[in-house]
Amino acid sequence: MRQQETTKKLALAGVLTAVAVAGSLLSIPVAGSKCAPIQHMVNILAAVFLGPWWGFCIAFCASLLRNLMGIGSLMAFPGSMAGALCCGMVYAATKKLTMTCTAESLGTGVLGGLLAYPVAKLLMGVNPAGLFVYIMPFMISTVAGSILAYGLVTMLEKSRVLEPFKRVR
Secondary structure, three states, X not given: OHHHHHHHHHHHHXXXXXXXXXXXXXXXXXXXXXXXXXXXXXXXXXXXXXXXXXXXHHHHHHHHHHHHHOOOOOOHHHHHHHHHHHHHHHHHHHOOHHHHHHHHXXXXXXXXXXXXXXHHHHHOOOOOOOOOOOHHHHHHHHHHHHHHHHHHHHHHHHHOOOHHHHHHO
């Protein structure tokens, strides 16, 4: 039975990774930033249906694939991974969707934004204007994704479509 649960989790993780990669092609320019909310929606879905470490790994794999395909930047790593871990841990502790969405926004927006500074400076050779320069663009994207995820998870829970996946967790 345990192997069957792991197989279901792995299959769902693969689907969520594919959604995050394909969804990164959809981006909206907002206030000078590239708003790509699908990764943040995937982070919350992973938190609800799989858990924090699965979400963290999905964010890493999606970021890696986007970079290997030339459709992402190194900035994808700190934002998506910090947000996924934060919202996953909050959902595991509280089981409250509102708090999970808030944790995703703060994890990606604030922690990811702060972690992006050394990535930009040391790995990308960029000289950012300051430590807090990435917080606002990350926050715009993650808030949009969190709103999408809140609506989607609420609809899926009301319709009981994903009930079998919740039992896997």
